[in-house]
Amino acid sequence: MRPQPKRRTTHAYGTPKxxxxxxxxxxxxxxxxxxxxxxxxxxxxxxxxxxLGDCCAAVAVDLPGHGDSAPREQYHLDQLTHDxxxxxxxxxxxxxxxxxxxxxxxxxxxxFADRYATRAVVSAGTTAAVDDALAExxxxxxxxxxxxxxxALLTAYRECLTAxxxxxxxxxxxxxxxxxxxxxxxxxDLFPHLRxxxxxxxxxxxLC
Numbered sequence: 081m082r083p084q085p086k087r088r089t090t091h092a093y094g095t096p097k098x099x100x101x102x103x104x105x106x107x108x109x110x111x112x113x114x115x116x117x118x119x120x121x122x123x124x125x126x127x128x129x130x131x132l133g134d135c136c137a138a139v140a141v142d143l144p145g146h147g148d149s150a151p152r153e154q155y156h157l158d159q160l161t162h163d164x165x166x167x168x169x170x171x172x173x174x175x176x177x178x179x180x181x182x183x184x185x186x187x188x189x190x191x192f193a194d195r196y197a198t199r200a201v202v203s204a205g206t207t208a209a210v211d212d213a214l215a216e217x218x219x220x221x222x223x224x225x226x227x228x229x230x231x232a233l234l235t236a237y238r239e240c241l242t243a244x245x246x247x248x249x250x251x252x253x254x255x256x257x258x259x260x261x262x263x264x265x266x267x268x269d270l271f272p273h274l275r276x277x278x279x280x281x282x283x284x285x286x287l288c
């Protein structure tokens with residue numbers, strides 16, 4: 081009998097005002113923290129995370145105001161980074177995490193890495209046109225790439241993510257960008273992790 085993939089469990093961290101909801105696969109190993117793009121939610125990482133639970137602890141987080149995580153009156157990069165650090169600490173895995181982020185939310189991952197021990201930061205995708213990018217995603221995975229329509233939330237986050245704080249770390253972890261071309265993004269660059277989830281998961285396992 082083939083081994084079964086780790087089951088997904090759902091958890092919540094924080095108070096009602098700063099609640100973060102996340103899914104977890106695997107109970108031990110290095111944490112791999114998966115951050116969705118703006119206006120998406122944690123489900124966009126399910127196809128990849130299901131392949132990671134046998135060797136590490138995959139954690140897909142709903143950012144504030146997305147999915148099941150509580151919205152906030154204001155979105156501050158410092159607070160987002162702090163809350164993410166507290167959530168990772170609560171996992172009690174005691175290993176520097178790998179942070180994987182889509183498009184603009186790479187700023188959150190890189191700011192985290194500037195301030196806390198981090199194994200690597202992986203940037204998945206760019207801000208390519210959604211319709212063009214979906215054309216390259218296999219049909220079974222397109223359900224994980226449907227954004228919500230919330231212009232106010234998008235504006236609030238983009239203002240937050242362009243206000244970067246002072247860099248505080250002298251030693252930076254590995255930065256890996258997946259789904260970008262050297263010159264200009266193609267239409268299929270937004271969802272490299274959904275175009276081939278197994279290959280993307282294999283790449284992350286090598287980093288663990």
